[in-house]
Amino acid sequence: MRKRRSRAPLDYLGMPAMKAWLAGVFVFLYTPLFILIMFSFNNSKANIVWKGFTFKWYVKAFENTQLREALFNSLLIAGLCTVISLVLGALMAFVFWRFKFPFKGTLESGMSLPIVVPEICFGVAVLLFFARIGFPTDLPYPFNLTQIILAHVTFSFPFVGVVVRARLESFNNELEAAALDLGASPFQAFRDVIIPHMYPGLIAGGLLAFTLSLDDFVITFFASGPGTITFPVKVYSMVRFSVTPEVNAASTIIILITVLATILALRAQTRPAKET
Amino acid sequence: MRDWREDKRFFWATMLLPTAWFLLFFVVPMAMVWAYSVGENVGPVDVAIIGTFANYAKAFSPEVIKVMWDSIWLSLLTTLICLVLGFPVALAMTFADQKQKTWLLLLIMLPFWTNLLIRTYALIAVMRTSGVINTCLAGVHTLLVHTGLPLAPFEPLPLLYNKFAVVVGLVYVHLPFMVLPLYAALDRLDKSLIEASLDLGASHIETIRRIIAPLAAPGIAAGLVITFIPALGAYLTPDLLGGPDDLMIASLIERQFKRANDWPFGAALSFILMYITLLFFAIRAFMGRTGGKVGVH
Numbered sequence: 264m265r266k267r268r269s270r271a272p273l274d275y276l277g278m279p280a281m282k283a284w285l286a287g288v289f290v291f292l293y294t295p296l297f298i299l300i301m302f303s304f305n306n307s308k309a310n311i312v313w314k315g316f317t318f319k320w321y322v323k324a325f326e327n328t329q330l331r332e333a334l335f336n337s338l339l340i341a342g343l344c345t346v347i348s349l350v351l352g353a354l355m356a357f358v359f360w361r362f363k364f365p366f367k368g369t370l371e372s373g374m375s376l377p378i379v380v381p382e383i384c385f386g387v388a389v390l391l392f393f394a395r396i397g398f399p400t401d402l403p404y405p406f407n408l409t410q411i412i413l414a415h416v417t418f419s420f421p422f423v424g425v426v427v428r429a430r431l432e433s434f435n436n437e438l439e440a441a442a443l444d445l446g447a448s449p450f451q452a453f454r455d456v457i458i459p460h461m462y463p464g465l466i467a468g469g470l471l472a473f474t475l476s477l478d479d480f481v482i483t484f485f486a487s488g489p490g491t492i493t494f495p496v497k498v499y500s501m502v503r504f505s506v507t508p509e510v511n512a513a514s515t516i517i518i519l520i521t522v523l524a525t526i527l528a529l530r531a532q533t534r535p536a537k538e539t
Numbered sequence: 540m541r542d543w544r545e546d547k548r549f550f551w552a553t554m555l556l557p558t559a560w561f562l563l564f565f566v567v568p569m570a571m572v573w574a575y576s577v578g579e580n581v582g583p584v585d586v587a588i589i590g591t592f593a594n595y596a597k598a599f600s601p602e603v604i605k606v607m608w609d610s611i612w613l614s615l616l617t618t619l620i621c622l623v624l625g626f627p628v629a630l631a632m633t634f635a636d637q638k639q640k641t642w643l644l645l646l647i648m649l650p651f652w653t654n655l656l657i658r659t660y661a662l663i664a665v666m667r668t669s670g671v672i673n674t675c676l677a678g679v680h681t682l683l684v685h686t687g688l689p690l691a692p693f694e695p696l697p698l699l700y701n702k703f704a705v706v707v708g709l710v711y712v713h714l715p716f717m718v719l720p721l722y723a724a725l726d727r728l729d730k731s732l733i734e735a736s737l738d739l740g741a742s743h744i745e746t747i748r749r750i751i752a753p754l755a756a757p758g759i760a761a762g763l764v765i766t767f768i769p770a771l772g773a774y775l776t777p778d779l780l781g782g783p784d785d786l787m788i789a790s791l792i793e794r795q796f797k798r799a800n801d802w803p804f805g806a807a808l809s810f811i812l813m814y815i816t817l818l819f820f821a822i823r824a825f826m827g828r829t830g831g832k833v834g835v836h
Binding site for chain 1 (some may be wrong): 540541542543545549550552553554556557558560561562565566567568569571572575620624625627628630631633634635642643645646647648649650652653654655656657658659660662663664665668671674711716726768769771772775779788789793794796802805806809810812813816817820
């Protein structure tokens with residue numbers, strides 16, 4: 264007699280071979296990240312042997328003015344990009360959800376293009392565009408980030424649009440009809456009835472836009488004028504030369520921000536599901 | 540759904556801003572690239588749009604064909620490895636209970652949300668000559684030598700700056716792209732069909748081959764396209780993990796715009812990549828339409 268616990272035929276997760284496979288995949292996905300985080304606390308410049316716990320690389324990363332500026336720029340760009348993407352994405356979702364109009368199909372598939380077009384293609388398009396229209400490259404500090412923000416919004420807001428549109432599908436049209444019956448103008452009904460219904464979609468879409476912007480290297484690389492630096496661009500130039508614990512520390516901070524944003528986004532999406 | 544003429548003012552008020560933004564900052568730049576792709580360099584910065592196909596013809600020179608071919612087979616290999624690695628994960632996710640499902644999804648999604656550059660950097664730290672893998676191997680080697688095995692002196696494995704590293708990096712980055720559509724397709728399957736197959740004596744492998752795979756074909760196709768396309772256009776991973784001989788299309792495009800300063804040629808390459816991308820998405824949309832009906836009961 265085999266002493267194995269009986270399991271349902273479709274309980275694939277219970278198969279030892281499957282467990283081993285999953286474990287292997289997750290080890291592959293997470294080992295590099297864990298090692299990166301671990302060595303950000305390592306009291307040794309060489310990234311190999313554990314020499315004791317320290318926070319000094321975090322202090323160093325914060326004392327590195329360029330790195331700090333780059334991080335701040337990235338967060339500023341991501342913040343502004345999120346706000347503008349939310350407005351544009353919400354409007355886009357609403358228009359496609361509400362109205363029938365000529366060339367709607369064309370416009371709709373056109374607006375999903377920024378999602379599928381390879382980053383490099385859009386990156387060179389942005390470079391060419393700003394060079395060709397003679398966009399000033401010597402604007403004073405926060406304004407020299409304009410090009411990056413414009414480019415980031417362009418590829419982020421269609422993502423927001425898709426997320427918000429999915430949310431709008433569950434809207435009960437009678438609610439808006441009731442508001443209009445009770446004397447609200449279409450705008451008031453939009454503001455007071457439809458937008459509140461969009462909220463979970465807006466939160467999830469906003470966090471998506473924020474992460475996309477924070478994550479982007481290729482398009483920023485092409486859109487940025489001389490002298491503007493963002494976190495990924497700075498890390499890229501540091502990584503080219505060497506592997507230093509300072510980069511590990513800065514990366515750990517970014518990973519932390521991303522994990523928090525992901526958890527918030529998941530919360531925002533699951534909570535309303537429980538209510539309905 | 541309402542006709543736009545019923546409420547013109549409100550329609551224009553909501554439609555104008557996103558459409559104008561899209562046209563100005565996406566369509567116009569893309570159109571400019573397209574115009575450049577049929578243009579010609581007439582000075583250090585000037586380009587005349589003359590409607591030539593010379594730039595596209597240049598893309599068929601042997602050096603460029605080699606880069607294209609490398610990009611295609613590297614991303615094909617990546618896609619297949621992702622399919623092999625990801626299919627069991629998607630299958631396990633589909634039949635897990637609700638709580639396990641949420642956790643598995645989160646575990647797959649988290650690296651996907653983490654900064655691409657950070658993930659690539661993490662891989663470099665693991666794979667470089669004095670990285671974690673080689674240090675561990677060296678340790679094992681020393682141990683074996685101490686036990687008296689007659690071994691040659693330890694040579695660190697050349698894990699980085701070659702095609703192997705590029706494929707590992709691409710798989711590492713694109714695995715979630717494969718798992719998520721696979722999971723979405725498998726989750727919709729009629730589970731009783733799989734149970735019937737197992738009841739009637741088919742093995743798990745046979746069930747996967749003859750029941751699950753054909754029914755989930757549209758999802759598998761979606762996963763293949765969604766993984767292949769970004770892998771084909773990847774810039775950062777081959778740039779940081781590959782050696783000087785491991786160029787992919789994206790790096791070649793970047794060179795034309797930065798170092799080589801041949802914008803029309805770069806524009807043509809960029810549009811070739813665009814055409815390939817759109818072609819694959821069209822195929823996928825077509826397969827989704829015809830194949831989708833098979834899975835519906």
